[in-house]
Amino acid sequence: MTLSAIHRARPRDPLPEALLGELRARLGDRLATSAAAREQHGKDESAHPITPPDAVAFPTSTAEVAEIARLCARDGVPMIAFGVGTSVEGHVLAIHGGVCLDLSRMNRVLAVHVDDLDARVEAGVTRKQLNRHLHGSGLFFPIDPGADATIGGMAATRASGTNAVRYGTMRENVLGLTVVLADGRVIHTGGRARKSSAGYDLTRLFVGSEGTLGIITEITLRLHPQPEAVSAAVCAFPTVDAAVRTVIQTIQLGVPIARCELLDTLTVQAVNRYSKLSLREAPMLFMEFHGTPAGVEEQARTVQELAKELGGMDFEWATQQEDRNRLWQARHDAYLACRQVRPGSRAFTTDVCVPISRLAECIAATNEDITRASMPVALFGHVGDGNFHLVIPIDETRPADLEEAEAINRRVVSRALEMGGTCTGEHGVGIGKLDYLDAEHGDAMSVMRSLKEALDPRNLLNPGKVIRVRDS
Amino acid sequence: MQDVVENLSRLIRDAASRRRPLCIRGGGTKDFYGGEIRGDVLDTKPLRGIVSYEPTELVISARAGTPLVEIEAALQEKGQVLPFEPPHFDRPPQPEAPQPPAEGQLSIAPVPTEEKLATLGGCVATGLSGPRRAYAGAVRDFVLGARILDGKGAELHFGGQVMKNVAGYDVSRLTVGALGTLGVILEVSLKVLPAPAAEATLRLAAGPDEAITLMNDWGSKPLPVTATAYRAGSLSVRLSGAPSAVAAAAKKIGGETMDATHAAQFWSDIREQRAAFYAGNQALWRLSIKPTTPPLDLAGPQLIEWGGALRWLRSDADAKVIREAAARAGGHATLFRAVDKTAGVFHPLSPGLAKIHRRLKEAFDPAGILNPGRMYPDF
Numbered sequence: 001m002t003l004s005a006i007h008r009a010r011p012r013d014p015l016p017e018a019l020l021g022e023l024r025a026r027l028g029d030r031l032a033t034s035a036a037a038r039e040q041h042g043k044d045e046s047a048h049p050i051t052p053p054d055a056v057a058f059p060t061s062t063a064e065v066a067e068i069a070r071l072c073a074r075d076g077v078p079m080i081a082f083g084v085g086t087s088v089e090g091h092v093l094a095i096h097g098g099v100c101l102d103l104s105r106m107n108r109v110l111a112v113h114v115d116d117l118d119a120r121v122e123a124g125v126t127r128k129q130l131n132r133h134l135h136g137s138g139l140f141f142p143i144d145p146g147a148d149a150t151i152g153g154m155a156a157t158r159a160s161g162t163n164a165v166r167y168g169t170m171r172e173n174v175l176g177l178t179v180v181l182a183d184g185r186v187i188h189t190g191g192r193a194r195k196s197s198a199g200y201d202l203t204r205l206f207v208g209s210e211g212t213l214g215i216i217t218e219i220t221l222r223l224h225p226q227p228e229a230v231s232a233a234v235c236a237f238p239t240v241d242a243a244v245r246t247v248i249q250t251i252q253l254g255v256p257i258a259r260c261e262l263l264d265t266l267t268v269q270a271v272n273r274y275s276k277l278s279l280r281e282a283p284m285l286f287m288e289f290h291g292t293p294a295g296v297e298e299q300a301r302t303v304q305e306l307a308k309e310l311g312g313m314d315f316e317w318a319t320q321q322e323d324r325n326r327l328w329q330a331r332h333d334a335y336l337a338c339r340q341v342r343p344g345s346r347a348f349t350t351d352v353c354v355p356i357s358r359l360a361e362c363i364a365a366t367n368e369d370i371t372r373a374s375m376p377v378a379l380f381g382h383v384g385d386g387n388f389h390l391v392i393p394i395d396e397t398r399p400a401d402l403e404e405a406e407a408i409n410r411r412v413v414s415r416a417l418e419m420g421g422t423c424t425g426e427h428g429v430g431i432g433k434l435d436y437l438d439a440e441h442g443d444a445m446s447v448m449r450s451l452k453e454a455l456d457p458r459n460l461l462n463p464g465k466v467i468r469v470r471d472s
Numbered sequence: 473m474q475d476v477v478e479n480l481s482r483l484i485r486d487a488a489s490r491r492r493p494l495c496i497r498g499g500g501t502k503d504f505y506g507g508e509i510r511g512d513v514l515d516t517k518p519l520r521g522i523v524s525y526e527p528t529e530l531v532i533s534a535r536a537g538t539p540l541v542e543i544e545a546a547l548q549e550k551g552q553v554l555p556f557e558p559p560h561f562d563r564p565p566q567p568e569a570p571q572p573p574a575e576g577q578l579s580i581a582p583v584p585t586e587e588k589l590a591t592l593g594g595c596v597a598t599g600l601s602g603p604r605r606a607y608a609g610a611v612r613d614f615v616l617g618a619r620i621l622d623g624k625g626a627e628l629h630f631g632g633q634v635m636k637n638v639a640g641y642d643v644s645r646l647t648v649g650a651l652g653t654l655g656v657i658l659e660v661s662l663k664v665l666p667a668p669a670a671e672a673t674l675r676l677a678a679g680p681d682e683a684i685t686l687m688n689d690w691g692s693k694p695l696p697v698t699a700t701a702y703r704a705g706s707l708s709v710r711l712s713g714a715p716s717a718v719a720a721a722a723k724k725i726g727g728e729t730m731d732a733t734h735a736a737q738f739w740s741d742i743r744e745q746r747a748a749f750y751a752g753n754q755a756l757w758r759l760s761i762k763p764t765t766p767p768l769d770l771a772g773p774q775l776i777e778w779g780g781a782l783r784w785l786r787s788d789a790d791a792k793v794i795r796e797a798a799a800r801a802g803g804h805a806t807l808f809r810a811v812d813k814t815a816g817v818f819h820p821l822s823p824g825l826a827k828i829h830r831r832l833k834e835a836f837d838p839a840g841i842l843n844p845g846r847m848y849p850d851f
Contacts, residue, residue, distance in 0.1 A: 113762070113764070114692065115688050115692065115763075115764045116688070116762050116763055116764050117691060117692060117763075118762075138692065139692070157638065158638045158642070160636055164635070164636060165635075168609070168613065169636060171613075171642065171645070172609060172613050181824075185824055186824075187822075187824045187825055187828070188822075189825070191802050191803060191804075198804045198806075198818055198819040198821065199818065199819075199821050199825060199829055199847070199848070200646060200649075200650055200654075200829055200832055201612060201645060201646055201648065201649060201650075202825070202828065204612070204642050204645045204646065205641060205642060205643075205646055205832075207642065208638055208641065208642050209641055213641075225691075225692050225693055225694050226694070227694045228693075228694045248528060251528075251530065252527070252528050253666075254551075254665070254666030254669070256713075290694070291694065291717060292694065292716070292717050292720055292721075294716045294717065294720060295713070295714055295716060295717040298714060298716060353634045353635065353636050353637060354634060355526075355529050355531065355633055355634055356528070356529055356530075356635075357526055357528055357529050382636075385634075385635035385636050386634050386635055386636070387634075387635070387636050420632060420633050420634070421632065421634050422632055422634055422636075422637040422638075422639045423639055424637070424638050424639045425634065425635075425636040425637060425638065426636055426638055427638065428638045429638070429639060429640060433639065436639070437639055437640055440639050440640075441629065441630070441639070441640060442629065443626055443627070443628055443629075444628040444629055444630050444643065445640075446626075446628075447622060447628055447643060447835065447836065448640050448641050448643065450835035450836075451641055451643070451832065451835050453835070454828075454831035454832055454834065454835045455828065455831065466640060466641070467640070
C-alpha cells in the first residue's frame with residue numbers, strides 16, 4: 001500500500017464530548033484542542049502528511065498518564081505517546097485520531113546514582129538535557145540519535161546513534177521501565193540490578209515497541225564513565241568502497257573504535273555548506289577513539305595505517321574538545337544539511353542495515369540507484385555496524401517525487417533483505433516500513449500480532465504502527 | 473537438518489493436541505536450574521552444528537544442540553570469544569556438592585555423564601552468563617536473532633545477523649532466559665568479539681565493605697576491568713585489553729599479580745562453580761542487586777561478583793528473608809541450587825506482571841506444553 005493510500009483509508013470517529021469534558025476537568029489548560037496544537041502533534045521529521053490527533057494532553061506524572069489511559073480505554077479512544085516528534089517513520093501520526101499524550105512536561109531527572117552508574121528519568125527528558133545534568137559527574141549517556149530526542153521516545157523506538165559499536169543501543173542501555181498499559185494499569189519492569197532474571201524480559205519487549213504495547217513514562221538507564229582520553233579523526237578516501245574496507249579491517253583487528261561514520265561526497269558538500277566547514281569533498285570517515293591516552297593513540301595509529309594502505313588522504317586529528325564537538329555536531333546535522341540541498345523539501349530517509357561483509361557491495365549497488373535518481377540523494381551512515389541512510393529530498397507539491405523515493409527505498413530494502421539484513425536498523429517501523437515487515441519476518445509476524453493482542457487487545461495504543469491488527 | 477526440525481515440530485503438535493507437557497533438553501547440564509522438570513523429553517541434541525561463522529562479521533550462527541565447547545573452539549581458532557563467558561556446568565561439581573537435580577524435582581532419567589555437554593540452546597534458554605557479564609554484557613545482549621518452534625509447532629524466525637535491527641518487537645531476546653517456556657530454540661545468531669590481546673589478574677587483601685567500594689570505584693573509571701570476585705578477605709580483579717592499557721590499569725589498581733595459569737583456573741572455577749565455595753549441599757542463592765549495596769546482613773558465606781551486582785549466598789535462611797533483602801537492594805533473589813525448592817526458584821511476580829507473563833505464554837504456547845513449571849509453577 002502506498003503512503004497516500006494509508007492516509008486516506010483510516011476510519012476516524014470524533015472524540016466523545018463526555019471524554020473531552022472529563023479530560024479538561026482533570027487537566028485544565030493542559031488539554032489542547034486548537035488546530036495549531038493538533039497539527040503540531042500530527043507530524044514528525046518524516047515526509048508523511050500531517051495527520052493530527054483530536055486532542056493533545058500534557059500529563060505531568062505517571063498517575064496522570066494512567067488516568068488518561070483509563071478514560072481513553074473506557075471509551076475505546078486511541079492513545080499516541082509523543083515526545084518531541086523527532087521520529088522519521090510517521091511513528092506519532094494520529095492515523096486513527098484519538099488523544100496524543102505529549103510527555104515533554106515529564107522532564108525531571110529523578111535520580112542519578114553515580115556509584116551504581118545508573119539514572120532514573122521521566123520520559124520527557126531529552127538526551128542532551130540528561131548529559132547536561134550529568135556534567136561534572138564523570139559519567140555520560142552515550143546514545144545519540146541525530147536529534148535531541150526524548151529518552152522516552154528513544155526507548156520506545158530502540159534508538160541508537162553514532163556510538164553503537166562501542167556502547168550498544170537503547171536495547172543494551174535501558175535497565176528498567178515504568179509503563180502505563182492499555183487499560184491504565186501501571187507496571188514496573190527490570191530495576192536497578194544489572195541482571196534481571198525474574199520472569200520474561202519485558203523491558204526489552206517494551207523497548208522498541210513504538211508505543212504500541214504500553215506508554216513508557218519512566219526509564220532507568222545505564223550510564224558510562226567518561227573515557228579518560230578521547231580523540232577524533234577524519235580521513236578522506238578516493239571511493240566509498242575504500243572507506244568501507246578500512247572500517248571492516250579495523251573491526252576485524254578488534255580495534256575498539258567508539259564511533260565510525262561514513263559520509264559520501266554529496267553529504268560532505270552539504271555539511272561543508274551547512275556547518276561552515278572546509279572538508280575535502282570526497283567520501284569521508286569520521287572516527288572517534290575512547291580509552292586511555294596510550295590506548296587512544298594506539299587505536300588511531302592502527303586505523304591511520306589501514307587507511308593509508310587503502311588510499312586514505314588528509315588523516316586529521318582533533319584532540320581538542322571544541323574541534324571534536326564541531327565535527328560531531330556537523331555529523332549530527334548531516335540530515336538537516338542534506339535536506340538543504342534542495343531548499344523547501346521534506347526528507348524521505350532509508351535505514352537498512354546489512355552484514356558488514358556485504359556493506360561495500362550493498363553501498364556500491366545503492367550508489368547506482370542514486371546516480372539514476374532525478375534528485376540529489378545523499379548517503380551516510382554508521383558503517384561500523386552495517387547501517388546506512390539515504391536522504392531523498394522530496395518536493396511535497398510533486399507526487400512523482402514521493403513515488404520515486406518509495407521506489408528507491410523498495411530497491412534498497414529488498415537488496416538488504418537478500419543480503420541477510422533488515423529494512424530498519426535504527427529508525428523503526430512506524431507506518432513507513434509496515435509493508436516490509438512481512439517480507440522480513442514471514443510467519444513470525446503472527447507471533448508479534450498475538451503479542452500486540454495480548455497486551456493491547458482493543459488496539460488502542462498507537463494503532464496502525466509496527467503491526468497491522470484487523471482494520472488498522 | 474530440516475527433517476530433524478520437522479520431527480520436533482510434529483512432536484510438539486502431537487503433544488499440544490494431547491496437552492502433554494514436553495521437557496526441552498539438550499545436554500541436560502542445567503537440569504538443576506529452575507523449577508519442576510516433567511513431561512516427555514524433547515531432545516535438541518540432534519540439532520547440531522555451526523550454520524555459519526564469518527570471523528570478519530563477528531557473528532556466529534549455530535543450531536541449538538551444538539555443544540558450547542564446539543562453538544568456543546571454532547571461535548578460538550580465529551582469535552574470538554563469546555564475551556559473556558557462559559557457564560557450561562558440564563563437569564561434575566566438587567565432591568559432596570548437591571547432585572542436581574534434587575530428589576523429586578526430576579521425573580525423567582538423567583543424561584549419562586559422558587553425554588553431558590552444555591549446548592547453545594541451554595545457554596540461551598537459561599540466559600546465564602559468567603564473570604565478564606557485568607563488563608561486557610549478558611547473553612541476551614549478544615543474541616542477534618533466533619529461529620524457534622512455538623507451542624503450535626510453527627517455525628519462526630526473529631531478528632537476524634546484523635548488529636542493529638528495529639524491525640518489530642524484539643522477540644529473539646524475549647526467548648533468552650525464558651527457560652524454553654515460549655518456544656523450542658532451533659538456531660541462534662550471536663555477536664562475538666575478538667579475544668583480548670592481554671590479560672592480568674590482580675589479588676588484593678580487603679574487607680567486604682572495602683572490596684565493594686573498590687569494585688564500584690573501578691567500574692566508574694575507564695579501566696579495562698573484565699571480572700571481579702571477592703571471597704573471605706581476598707579480592708580478585710581481571711583486566712583485559714591492549715597490553716598497554718592492561719599494564720597501565722594494573723599499575724593503578726596495585727595488589728599482587730596472579731600467574732596466568734593460576735588465574736585462568738581461578739576464573740574458570742568461578743564461572744563453572746567448581747570453587748570450594750560452591751561445594752556441599754547447602755542451598756545456593758543468587759542475589760542480583762544494585763552494585764553499591766553494602767555486604768548483605770544474611771546468615772551464611774557469600775561470594776561477590778560483577779562489581780558488587782551479584783552476591784552468591786550459601787544459606788539455610790528463610791527464603792522470605794533473603795528475597796526481602798534482595799528487594800530492598802533493588803533486585804531479586806534466585807534459589808540457584810537446592811535440594812528443597814518448595815520456596816520457589818524465582819522471585820515471585822507482582823499480580824500485574826504475572827498477568828502479562830501468562831498472556832505472553834499463551835501467545836507463544838496456547839496449549840501450555842513447553843517446559844510447564846520450569847519458570848513459575850502456574851505456567
